[in-house]
Amino acid sequence: MFSKNYWLMKSEPSTFSIDDLARSPGQTTYWDGVRNYQARNFMRDMAVGDQVLFYHSNAEPPAIVGIAKVVRTAYPDSTQFDKKDKHYDPASKLSEPRWNMVDIKYVRTFPKPLTLDELRRDPALKEMILLKKGSRLSVQPVTSSEWKHILHLAED
């Protein structure tokens, strides 16, 4: 099942794409703005070195586009305290921050994006959280067999 070493994170490329990550200072960024408890809890489970599938949502086409890795474990997301930020949370206390972020670093971009359509047609991936009807989780675990299968697809 979930080994807690593999994850998938969604981002809208119009907001932050894998190219943006590759161009970031140190090819590293903080993953802010997660405001869903389940997604947050998964981020709290992340360890340095864990690997992450980078998924482009609201994209044409939606696809897994590459790999990143965790370089810093969960710490308070500063945007929750910033009144001017879109993700400001007035209910969160400095002494007890509600939301976390992690830092991730670019690893590589797949030669060809693995589209949602292509993933859906693959029987080996039918249990992936990403592909479940109505699934909107922006941070989710990936099993080691799913991970291996996806990397294999990415090599073709």
Added chain:
DNA sequence: GCCAACGTTGGC
């Protein structure tokens, strides 16, 4: 504790 209303996500 229920559930209607609302806001968001994200594929299409």
Added chain:
DNA sequence: GCCAACGTTGGC
């Protein structure tokens, strides 16, 4: 732009 699915909020 539409809308189904989902999560959260708040009145009761």
